[in-house]
Amino acid sequence: MSEKPETKIVGFDRGDARSRMGRDIVALLPRLRRFAAGLTGSIQEGDDVVQSACLRALERHHQWEPGTRLDSWMFRIIRNLWLDRGKSAWNRLVRSDPDALAEIPDHSLSRELxxxxxxxxxxxxxAALPEPQREVLLLVTVEGLTYEAAADVLGIPLGTVMSRLARARVAVGRRVRGDSTEALARETGAATTRR
Structure with a gap:
């Protein structure tokens, strides 16, 4: 009885690529969750979007081109899923995360408040920013993407990224400082018409 020896083809196969992608996505999860939570305004909703994005990425792993940035591809999937859900920036609520506050080293009550x-x-x-500005702000300032990478993720010109980011920073700064709501409305209103 002669048994034919099992031959293994050494090389790149789809199962290996998908497994490798899965491991790489796990390493990106904190960044993906942070981006999605900022985009959606909710940790829970953000986690739902990330879960859907991971599933979609693994199902379509063959569409990702090795050698390109997996994080940019995943951010684009998250953004597209969020847009597909038809959510509007104006009707989302911002929810605070009490667990994040527990990590603050100064435990005095006044400082915590x-x-x-x-x-x-x-x-x-x-959350009050127009969605195009919020996306750019989150990608560049929170996720640390370059302007070029953010432009690639969003599919917009580099100059548009720079313009939206500048307007977003001004609007957030004014709102946090408590500038008048009329000035804020003019800034964000003007920004939404100049996309």
Missing amino acids: EVRDELASARAAI
């Missing part, structure tokens, strides 16, 4: 107010103010300011 001050930090809670600052955090809520910053989140509200970001």
Whole structure:
């Protein structure tokens, strides 16, 4: 009885690529969750979007081109899923995360309340931005993407990224400082018409 020896083809196969992608996505999860939570305004909703994005990426792993940035591809999937859900920036609520506040080293009550107010103010300011500005702000300042990478993720020109980011920073700064709501409305209103 002669048995034919099992031959293995050494090389790149789809199962290996998908497994490798899965491991790489796991390493990106904190960044993906942070981006999605900022985009959606909710940790829970952000986690739902990330879960859907991971599933979609693994199902379509063959569409990703090795050698390109997996994080940019994943951010684009998250953004597209969020847009597909038809959510509007104007009707989302900002929810604070009490677990994040527990990590603050200064446990004095007055400092905790001050930090809670600052955090809520910053989140509200970001949530009040028009969606195109919020996306750019999150990708560049929170996720640390270059302007070029953010432009690639969003499919917009580099100059548009720079313009939206500048307007977003001004609007958030004004809102956090408590500038008049009329000035804020003019800034964000003008920004939405100049996309």
